[in-house]
Amino acid sequence: MKRNNVKNIDLKPQTLKTLATVTALGAVLMLGACHKKAAPPPPPPPPPAASPTAAISVSPDTIQPGQSATLTWQTSNATDVSIDGIGAVQPSGSQSVNPTDSTTYHLVAKGSGGTQEASTRLTVTQPPPPTQAVTPSPTDEDLFGRNVQDVYFDYDKSNIRGDQQTSVQGDAQFLNQHPNISFTIEGHCDDRGSTEYNLALGDQRASSVKSALTGAGVNASRIKTISYGKEKPFCLEDNEACWQQNRRGHFVYQK
Amino acid sequence: MDDRHKQRQVPHFPGISAPTGARLLSALSFLILLSSVLLAPSFAQDWVRTGSGLGVEKARLAVPDFKPASADPQNAALLKTFNDTFWNDLDNSGVVELVSKSFYPLQVPGQPAEVTSNLWSAPPPNAAMLAFGNLGVAGGKVTVQGWLYDVKNTASPQILGKQYTDVPTDDATRLIAHKFADEIIFRLGGGIPGIAESKLYFVSDRSGHKEVWAMDYDGSNQHQITHQGSISLSPRISPDGSRLAFSSLTKSGWDILMFSLDLNRLISFPRFGGTNLSPAWSADGTSLAFSSSRSGDSQIYVCDASGNNLRRITAGKGPDVSPVWNRKTGAQVAFVSGSTGLPQVYTMEADGTNQQRMTDQGYAVSPGWSPNGQFLTLAWIRKYGPGEPGSSDIYLMDIASKQWVQLTHDGGRNDFPSWAPDGRHIVFQSSRSGKEEIWMMLADGTKLHQLTFTGRNTQPNWSWK
Numbered sequence: 001m002k003r004n005n006v007k008n009i010d011l012k013p014q015t016l017k018t019l020a021t022v023t024a025l026g027a028v029l030m031l032g033a034c035h036k037k038a039a040p041p042p043p044p045p046p047p048p049a050a051s052p053t054a055a056i057s058v059s060p061d062t063i064q065p066g067q068s069a070t071l072t073w074q075t076s077n078a079t080d081v082s083i084d085g086i087g088a089v090q091p092s093g094s095q096s097v098n099p100t101d102s103t104t105y106h107l108v109a110k111g112s113g114g115t116q117e118a119s120t121r122l123t124v125t126q127p128p129p130p131t132q133a134v135t136p137s138p139t140d141e142d143l144f145g146r147n148v149q150d151v152y153f154d155y156d157k158s159n160i161r162g163d164q165q166t167s168v169q170g171d172a173q174f175l176n177q178h179p180n181i182s183f184t185i186e187g188h189c190d191d192r193g194s195t196e197y198n199l200a201l202g203d204q205r206a207s208s209v210k211s212a213l214t215g216a217g218v219n220a221s222r223i224k225t226i227s228y229g230k231e232k233p234f235c236l237e238d239n240e241a242c243w244q245q246n247r248r249g250h251f252v253y254q255k
Numbered sequence: 256m257d258d259r260h261k262q263r264q265v266p267h268f269p270g271i272s273a274p275t276g277a278r279l280l281s282a283l284s285f286l287i288l289l290s291s292v293l294l295a296p297s298f299a300q301d302w303v304r305t306g307s308g309l310g311v312e313k314a315r316l317a318v319p320d321f322k323p324a325s326a327d328p329q330n331a332a333l334l335k336t337f338n339d340t341f342w343n344d345l346d347n348s349g350v351v352e353l354v355s356k357s358f359y360p361l362q363v364p365g366q367p368a369e370v371t372s373n374l375w376s377a378p379p380p381n382a383a384m385l386a387f388g389n390l391g392v393a394g395g396k397v398t399v400q401g402w403l404y405d406v407k408n409t410a411s412p413q414i415l416g417k418q419y420t421d422v423p424t425d426d427a428t429r430l431i432a433h434k435f436a437d438e439i440i441f442r443l444g445g446g447i448p449g450i451a452e453s454k455l456y457f458v459s460d461r462s463g464h465k466e467v468w469a470m471d472y473d474g475s476n477q478h479q480i481t482h483q484g485s486i487s488l489s490p491r492i493s494p495d496g497s498r499l500a501f502s503s504l505t506k507s508g509w510d511i512l513m514f515s516l517d518l519n520r521l522i523s524f525p526r527f528g529g530t531n532l533s534p535a536w537s538a539d540g541t542s543l544a545f546s547s548s549r550s551g552d553s554q555i556y557v558c559d560a561s562g563n564n565l566r567r568i569t570a571g572k573g574p575d576v577s578p579v580w581n582r583k584t585g586a587q588v589a590f591v592s593g594s595t596g597l598p599q600v601y602t603m604e605a606d607g608t609n610q611q612r613m614t615d616q617g618y619a620v621s622p623g624w625s626p627n628g629q630f631l632t633l634a635w636i637r638k639y640g641p642g643e644p645g646s647s648d649i650y651l652m653d654i655a656s657k658q659w660v661q662l663t664h665d666g667g668r669n670d671f672p673s674w675a676p677d678g679r680h681i682v683f684q685s686s687r688s689g690k691e692e693i694w695m696m697l698a699d700g701t702k703l704h705q706l707t708f709t710g711r712n713t714q715p716n717w718s719w720k
Contacts, residue, residue, distance in 0.1 A: 156597055194620040194634060194647075194670055195714065196489060196533045197591055197598050199509065200546060200553035200574035203530040207551070226508055227530050231465075231486050 051113035052078035056105060058097070062123045068098035069122050071105055078109035078116070099124055140181050144253045147174040148183075151209050151249040156193070158204035160212055168209070171251070172216030182254040184224040185209045190243035191230040202227030209249035224254065314443050316351040317358075317375055317382035317406075318342055321399070322365030324391025333397055333428045334390045340429045343473055344436035344451040345386070347704075349679045349697045350444035354382045365389040367402060367413070376406040383407055384414075386439060390428075397423040401435045403442070414442060429475060440677075450675045454718040455682055456480070456490040456499060457693055461710030467501055467514070472675070472717075474693075474706035481514060489533045493540050493560070494719040498522070500534035500543060511545055511562075525562040535588075536560075537580045538719075544568075544578035544588055544605075555590050557605065568607035577621055580605070582674075583628025589613070591620050600633050602654065613657055617645070621671045625678055625698075629654060632662075632672035632681055649683050651698065662700040673717045674698075682706070682715040 056073040063069050072094040075081050082088045084106040086095065097103070099122065106119045138146075149167035151160060160168060175181060187202030187209075206225035214220045234250075235242035320338045323330050346353050358379040364370040364387045375382045388401035403415035417435055421427035430452070437449030450472050459468040462479060467490040470477040480499065481487050487503040499514040511531045513524040529549030536543060541560055546553045552573030558565040569575045572594045581587040589602045595612075600619045603610040613619075618636040625631070631652045638645035647668045652659040663669045667687030674681060682695045691711045696703040 156593070193618070194598075196546075196577045197574070197593065197620050199488075199530060199532050200548070200576045201593065203548045203553060204574055207548070226504075231504075 049113045050077045050111075052076060052109045052111035052116045054078065054081075054107050054109035054116040054118040056083070056107040056118045056120045058105065058120045058122045061121070062125060063098075064125055064127050065100045066098070068096045071095050071097050071120070071122075073107050073118070075107070075109035075116070077113055078111040080110040081107070083107050097122065140178060141253045141255070143174070143178065144181055144183065144251070147171075148251045150251060151212075152244060153205055153247040153249070155190070155243070155247065156201065158187075158201060158208045160208055168212045169216065172213050172218055175213065175218045175222070176216070179219070179222075182222045182224075184226060184252045184254055186232075186250040186252060187225065187227040187229075188232065188234070188246050188248050188250060189230050190246040191233055192243065193230065195229060195231075199227050199229035199231075202229045205247075205249050313350060313352040314383045315354050315381060316345060316384040316386060316439075316443070317354040317380050318345060318386045319356070319359055319363035321387065321401070322363070322389045324365070324389040324398070324400075325393050327392035327423075329392045329397075329423050330390070333392060333423060333425065336425050336428045337390050337399065337432045340432035340473070340475075341386075341436055344433060344449070345439065347473070347680075347695070347702055348436070348440045348444065348449060348451075349702060350440055351384070354380050363387065366400075367404075367416075370404060370406075370412070372404070372406040372409050372412055375404075384443065388435075392423045395423065396420050397428055397431070399428075399431045399435065403439050415439065426476065429471070433471075444677070444679075447677050447679075448720070450677045450680060450717075453676055453720065454492070454496070455693065455706070455715050456492050456718070457684075457707070457712055457715040458488055458490065459707070459710050459712045461712075467499060468712070470706070472695075477707070477709075480516075481512075483512075487512075489714055490716050491534050491536055492716055492718050493536050494538055495540055496718055496720070498560075500524075500536065500545075502532045502534065502545075511543070513562075525558075525565075527556075527565065533577045535579045538582045538585050542580075544580060544590075546574070546576040546578065546590075548574075555588065555607070557588075568605070569603070569610075570607070579622050579624050581628050582624050582626050589622040589624055589631055591622065597639060600631065602631075613652060613654070618647070623672045623674050623681075625674050626676060627678050630698075632674065632683075634670040634672065634683075635659075649681065662696065662698070663703075664700075665703075669694075671714045673715050675717050676720050680717075682717055684713045684715060 052075055054075045058069050058071050060069055074092045078091055081091050102123045104119055104121045107117065109116045148171050151164045151167055154161055185206045187206030189198040189202050206227055210223050210225050213223065233246045235245040321334060323334055345351055360374045375385045385404040385406045388399060390397065390399045399419045401417050402413060404412040405414055406412060415438055417438060419431040419434060421431060433451035436451045440449030453472045454469055455472055456467060456469050458465050464484050465486045465488065466479055466483060467481040467487050468477060468479050483503050485504040487501050490499055490501040492499055497515065497517050499516060501512055502509055503512045507526055509530040509532055510526050511524060511534050513522050515522045527547050527549050529547050530553065531545055531547045534543050534545040542557055543560060544555060544557045547556050553576055554567050554573055555569040555575050555578045556565055556567050575590055575592045578588045578590040586605055587602055588605050589600060591598045592601050597618045598620050600613045600622045601610050602613060614635065616637060617639045619633055621634040623632040631654055633650050633652065634647050635650045636645045636647045646666065647670055648661055648663045649669045649672045650659045650661050665687055667685045669683055669685045672681050672683040679698055680695060681698050682693060684691050685694045688705060691713050692705055693707040693712045693715045694703060694705050
């Protein structure tokens with residue numbers, strides 16, 4: 001590493017002597033000025049009894065509850081200054097206020113020359129209701145998407161297997177609680193079967209889910225069924241995990 | 256899976272290697288041959304290369320390129336179209352053996368006067384038959400003259416002499432080649448009309464939606480028929496070639512739709528409700544069978560060609576789909592049922608009685624009924640189980656004996672076999688090239704070739720003539 005060069009500055013004796021001389025000369029000149037005496041001022045005339053002035057303002061002039069505003073006032077020729085609701089105050093000053101209701105601040109400035117008043121009003125507005133866009137309440141479609149579970153099937157089967165009963169019961173419960181929702185059950189198959197047979201099988205799967213729901217009290221008039229066979233797969237890979245994804249009764253909200 | 260196909264190949268077969276008697280150059284003998292194969296139970300589960308080349312000698316036909324008959328600038332291009340199409344038709348016909356062009360004499364005839372029979376009948380060509388002629392473009396017309404000679408019969412060699420005139424376009428020239436090829440095939444193929452003028456209807460996704468398309472039997476002239484913009488499947492052409500029934504996803508669900516090829520638009524057909532699939536025409540064109548879930552499970556229904564007089568012919572546990580009529584009698588229907596688990600192929604009378612299960616195991620779908628009424632084709636995954644799905648292959652089954660023979664062995668998923676009107680050819684879909692395409696073969700599994708190459712193409716259906 002290259003070291004930084006450090007410049008050494010030598011304070012030479014000659015330089016120090018010069019500084020001392022300048023300082024001494026300055027001190028002599030100042031002493032000379034102090035010796036010069038000023039003339040005494042004449043006594044001031046008694047002031048006339050001037051009438052007081054007063055002004056008050058608030059900024060901002062509109063707040064919401066919990067917010068504060070700054071009250072600022074100036075007076076002159078006053079000996080007794082007060083603001084209603086606050087009490088005696090300095091002739092001029094400012095103060096933070098945070099009323100919960102609209103308030104008129106009334107300033108009274110009294111002096112030997114009379115009394116002056118001024119006022120300002122601070123408006124307190126009620127907050128607007130929270131906007132809908134920030135936290136929307138969920139729509140039926142949202143609830144449907146969150147609560148209704150698809151039903152999965154075994155290969156070449158259209159009966160609802162044991163581990164899918166929970167989904168079906170949950171679906172029926174939600175749909176019975178939301179009787180205005182109409183929906184479609186799509187029957188899907190994995191792509192190993194033949195086109196025509198798979199469409200018939202998908203039809204049976206959709207019907208199978210429909211009858212499970214109507215059996216649980218869901219009105220059949222709310223339910224449409226359609227088979228897609230293997231025409232609209234959810235997953236395109238060639239393995240069991242993917243095939244299982246494609247063997248299902250899929251719920252679609254009906255707008 | 257492939258190991259299964261390699262288990263045993265039986266090189267000799269009593270029913271085939273023994274001379275079958277008359278050396279009939281006919282499709283009848285071909286079918287008799289197939290049935291003799293199918294009737295030999297001990298060989299039914301092996302890969303046997305059966306076929307018309309094994310026991311029956313096909314006519315050796317020499318087909319020198321037709322000669323140009325004019326100096327018109329269009330002549331060369333149309334002549335090439337003609338020669339390619341004509342050769343291809345005869346080569347795929349299954350009834351003749353084309354003599355390799357390398358054996359031909361240097362001087363080939365374009366007119367009868369230029370024929371020297373013994374140059375063709377003697378080795379190396381050793382031909383029995385000679386097809387020759389010329390093509391000329393003149394006066395805004397293309398004219399083809401063609402002859403078929405029996406070159407062993409020097410006294411009276413001419414079997415056929417034909418002249419065709421049409422507009423000088425590629426399409427018209429191909430049609431002339433098809434017509435003349437069919438004349439030859441008709442005479443050399445036992446009186447069964449050739450298929451060179453037949454059409455194939457199929458489903459293609461190349462427009463972005465699955466729509467019904469059509470093409471000539473050799474894969475040329477591919478064009479879109481329907482424009483539904485949804486999913487259209489299972490096109491089935493009427494026996495007279497005027498209407499196309501198919502299944503399509505409409506706003507109300509899967510409906511049978513009817514397209515008029517004469518009017519080039521949909522014509523009215525009833526909506527039955529439920530999921531309606533896989534229409535099938537009876538051979539007389541008066542009835543349609545299809546599957547419908549209008550009353551619950553998918554069942555087979557029959558209605559008039561107009562859609563009236565609907566009646567259900569199967570009942571009970573389904574699903575039942577993919578009906579097809581006996582093309583010979585019109586009195587039976589084959590179909591697919593999942594009533595016992597995996598889908599199997601059944602036959603029944605057209606009123607639903609006398610159901611017979613045809614397949615004993617696996618996953619069997621897509622039956623097709625041969626024009627002579629004797630055979631079914633089907634797509635079959637014989638060994639099927641979780642974790643070990645076999646391949647779907649095309650099989651041929653003799654209906655009376657339920658004996659079967661496997662026609663495809665070369666991988667991919669093979670499905671939707673459909674018979675040509677000559678009973679010699681089968682078209683089907685296969686994924687062997689990497690995606691689903693239409694393929695064609697002879698009914699013995701030979702002469703396999705691919706017809707479509709663009710998009711995914713499925714569910715071919717052969718016209719009735």
